[in-house]
Each structure stands twice: as C-alpha cells, then as structure tokens.
Amino acid sequence: DIVMTQSPDSLAVSLGERATINCKSSQSVLYSSNNKNYLAWYQRKPGQPPKLLIYWASTRESGVPDRFSGSGSGTDFTLTISSLQAEDVAVYYCQQYYSTPSFGPGTKVDIK
Amino acid sequence: EVQLLESGGGLAQPGGSLRLSCAASGFTFSSYDMTWVRQAPGKGLEWVSVISGSGLITYHADTVKGRFTISRDNSKNTLYLQMNSLRAEDTAVYYCAKGGGPDSSSWYDYWGQGILVTVSP
Numbered sequence: 265d266i267v268m269t270q271s272p273d274s275l276a277v278s279l280g281e282r283a284t285i286n287c288k289s290s291q292s293v294l295y296s297s298n299n300k301n302y303l304a305w306y307q308r309k310p311g312q313p314p315k316l317l318i319y320w321a322s323t324r325e326s327g328v329p330d331r332f333s334g335s336g337s338g339t340d341f342t343l344t345i346s347s348l349q350a351e352d353v354a355v356y357y358c359q360q361y362y363s364t365p366s367f368g369p370g371t372k373v374d375i376k
Numbered sequence: 377e378v379q380l381l382e383s384g385g386g387l388a389q390p391g392g393s394l395r396l397s398c399a400a401s402g403f404t405f406s407s408y409d410m411t412w413v414r415q416a417p418g419k420g421l422e423w424v425s426v427i428s429g430s431g432l433i434t435y436h437a438d439t440v441k442g443r444f445t446i447s448r449d450n451s452k453n454t455l456y457l458q459m460n461s462l463r464a465e466d467t468a469v470y471y472c473a474k475g476g477g478p479d480s481s482s483w484y485d486y487w488g489q490g491i492l493v494t495v496s497p
Binding site: 302304312313314315316319325357359361362363364365366367368369370 | 411420421422423426435437471473476477481482483484485486487488489490
C-alpha cells in the first residue's frame with residue numbers, strides 16, 4: 265500500500281501571504297502510460313466533509329479560487345495558497361488514487 | 377445540485393451489524409463509482425470500499441474485507457454498506473463519496489455530511 269505523508273503538521277500564515285503544504289507518497293503515483301499523477305487535494309473545515317480542490321495533481325476543480333494551485337510529480341507534491349484568506353483556515357489533505365486509495369494525515373492552516 | 381445523505385448509523389455492540397445507506401440526488405447515479413470513506417476519532421481518513429456504477433465491481437479495504445459489503449440500488453439512487461462482525465475499531469464517522477474520475481481509482485468530488493457509527497458494549 266502507498267503511504268502518504270504531509271508536512272508541516274500545521275502552519276500559521278498572515279492574511280495575504282503564501283501558504284505551502286507538502287505531500288509525499290511512499291512510491292510514485294505517476295502513471296507512465298498517460299503521464300498523469302494520481303493525486304488529489306482536499307480542504308476540510310470543522311464540521312464539514314472534505315471538499316475537493318485539485319485532482320491530477322494540478323487540475324483545479326470547478327469553482328475553486330485560483331489562489332489554490334497544485335504542483336509536483338512522482339512522489340513529491342505541493343499545494344500552494346498564493347494569498348491566504350480568512351476562509352482558507354482548514355485542514356488540507358492529499359490523497360493518492362494510483363492504487364488502493366490512501367490519504368495523508370492532514371495539515372492544519374491557521375491565521376498568524 | 378448534487379446531494380449525498382447518509383443514514384443508518386448509531387450504536388452497535390461488538391459482533392453486531394449495521395447497514396448504512398446513502399441517498400444520492402442531482403446526478404445520474406448509475407454512471408458513477410461510489411465510495412465509502414471513514415474517519416475514526418483522532419485518526420485520519422481511511423478508504424473503506426468502492427463500487428462501480430453498474431454495481432458489478434467492488435473492492436474493500438483489507439481491514440473490512442469479509443465483514444463489510446458495499447452495494448447499490450440504481451433504481452433507488454442509493455448506496456449501501458452492510459457492516460457485520462463489527463469491532464470497536466470500526467467506530468468512526470462514515471462518509472459516502474462520489475467518484476469524480478473515469479474509473480474506480482479516483483478522486484471524490486462530492487461527499488455526504490457523514491454518519492457516526494459507534495461500536496461499544
């Protein structure tokens with residue numbers, strides 16, 4: 265099974281500043297036949313289910329603000345919030361769907 | 377608007393059974409794979425089971441294989457999770473989620489609000 269790790273566990277960023285979350289998979293999630301990375305990112309606010317932000321590592325879901333972006337390939341991925349807004353306070357999870365799906369442990373984002 | 381509404385959770389004794397349901401609306405239910413994901417108290421998100429749109433293909437996590445069965449009734453737009461031989465470690469909030477991608481290995485673009493299952497004597 266593929267194990268997902270995230271760093272940092274939590275971070276506090278000033279409003280308007282950049283937040284960067286890292287996700288690492290224990291093996292590559294890049295499928296060579298289609299050159300796609302089987303990785304998604306979710307945002308989860310208290311009392312709510314996860315909300316899809318990004319899939320295929322960098323494709324933004326419809327309706328997601330463009331301050332959210334995903335990058336990376338193979339085993340190392342990054343979710344970037346370019347200008348943190350108050351409504352972005354949440355826990356962020358990565359998920360691989362290359363094989364039996366698995367999630368990272370989450371990164372909590374707060375306002376500094 | 378896509379909606380997923382779970383029901384059937386609650387308290388069960390170890391070794392007991394529960395059946396979760398997830399009523400779906402706002403999309404062509406039979407066209408999409410559906411998944412159950414759970415989160416135990418203080419733990420991370422754990423994929424549990426997936427079923428193809430036709431219902432013919434299912435997969436379960438090793439932790440529930442042989443005890444849980446995922447199924448669906450496309451005529452009722454409803455997803456199910458039959459949970460037998462329940463254990464304390466099955467205590468969790470269970471979410472149904474709609475597959476967003478082209479096959480059973482996918483991201484999840486819509487999630488239900490979740491339903492709590494507690495396994496305790």
